[in-house]
Amino acid sequence: MTATVYRVTCIPTGASYIGSTSQAVTRRFNEHRSRLATGIHENRGLQEAYDLHGADAFEYVALLVVPEEDRAQAEQDCIHASPGALNVVSPVARSEAQRRADRVDARVKALLGVDWLRKLRTSPTGQAAQEPPTGGMIEP
Numbered sequence: 402m403t404a405t406v407y408r409v410t411c412i413p414t415g416a417s418y419i420g421s422t423s424q425a426v427t428r429r430f431n432e433h434r435s436r437l438a439t440g441i442h443e444n445r446g447l448q449e450a451y452d453l454h455g456a457d458a459f460e461y462v463a464l465l466v467v468p469e470e471d472r473a474q475a476e477q478d479c480i481h482a483s484p485g486a487l488n489v490v491s492p493v494a495r496s497e498a499q500r501r502a503d504r505v506d507a508r509v510k511a512l513l514g515v516d517w518l519r520k521l522r523t524s525p526t527g528q529a530a531q532e533p534p535t536g537g538m539i540e541p
Contacts, residue, residue: 403466405429419480
């Protein structure tokens with residue numbers, strides 16, 4: 402079984418939410434859209450950006466397809482490699498992430514390549530993620 406790591410980005414601000422799913426990524430994207438449209442999304446930062454900028458200001462991009470057993474780590478690696486990520490992290494997780502920070506870049510570089518990581522960090526619209534090396538982008 403595989404899982405998809407994805408990013409939801411508010412294009413005007415560059416703020417993004419990184420998530421993962423083992424269901425069809427289009428279904429997960431539709432769940433995000435529905436929760437945002439009804440004002441009940443669990444991520445307050447993403448909801449505020451949606452309320453301010455509207456549905457057309459958001460982009461939904463599949464970043465990686467990974468084996469299910471690598472899902473959590475791949476999601477965390479993408480969160481740590483993405484400036485502007487709105488993901489909420491507990492103090493314990495933040496502390497752990499700090500200790501792992503030096504290892505994250507090396508792991509992401511090994512998985513995705515240096516150029517892809519550089520583009521991921523600089524592109525708030527997700528355009529850099531259109532050709533993930535694990536089999537290609539999944540269209541929303």
